[in-house]
Amino acid sequence: MSIIICPGIHESLFTQCFVSGWIDQLTDEAKKKKAVDVLMFPGEGGLALSGFHLWQFLHKHLQDRIESPVVFISFSAGVVGAILAAHKWQEIGGYVKAFIAIDGWGVPMWGNFPIHRMSHDYFTHWSSSMLGSGQNNFCADPPVDHLQMWRSPQSVQGYCLDSCFSESPPKQRLSAAEFLHLLLKHYEDN
Template sequence: MNRIWVMAVVIIAGIHDPKLTESFLCKLFGDLRRRCQSGNLLIFPTQDYPAYSGLDIFNYLCSVAQTPALSPPPRGGFGQNPVKLPIILICFSAGVVGAIAAAWMWQQAGGEVKAFIALDGWGVPLGGNFPIYRMSHDRFTHRTSALLGAGIESFYADPPVEHLNLWSSPQTAKGWWLHRTSTGVETASPATAKTVLSYWLKTHGESGED
């Protein structure tokens, strides 16, 4: 039986040991094997393509996150036009470079970007007609990254954690979640990176660990 997905969560890692990404996904989503088999989790193969290549990521999305659908062509009859799934992008380090370019291309091609979550995308300008969130492994990275687009919410680790540890172990990265309350007041709340990631996913219709 074919799976019917209404949305895809796309993971774009950086240039590092793939085991770190596996750790990140297990911490965030729990039973990763069951999730990949039955859910909507897509992992860009950084072992085969550059993490910073927006075109390669876009082509990957076209191959796995769109499905053919029957629709009437302009002159009558029926033809097949691809339907692009709405996506949530979660990206890290060098993957942020490629992911933001792919997000723009996906949107320009008629797709929807429900959310863009960048972990340690230091030095990468972030902007777009979709919700953007930033996470940083320390306060310096948070402050300097904010100059290039802070996003609607953000998180930074305090005390600082190692760059790769933010990705591999989000449950141990404690820090400050900068967001607005339901009354519109800007606030900083203590949290872990995993807690914040799970909240952002839930906000956009996706759940984290079962």
């Protein structure tokens, strides 16, 4: 399984914080088994919005593994390019196992793959859900700054909404990093 990290338009340091604060720690077991490959889209600035450039990146790095499962984790403006690339990847025979949008406010979500939204406050969760979302979404409570969701998901507390994993009953508090870990564990196991 490959995890595709799609940052938004922000300092690259925030993505490094996201990776070091969450991905490196929580997927060590899977990395040791070589079950998870983490690829970070290097698109900076407006390239975060480009589904075409992200699709080219995927094609370059995964062309020999096109049918291998892919999970997208995207943030803010990066959600725009990532959802477009996910559809294009699927059109050419790629397997999109799941799509996780972190604070993709105002971005319509559709697809025949599981979609999860993570929001920095309830208004963002509620208003974005009208544009499509799946089950097992996350909402920060108390609300946090938009960039904190990406910069330090381990520090953001909240709830799983719209359904829940068996490991996380409704209204059980957990961090955004723990929620992401539960999602990835679910997709690694299934």
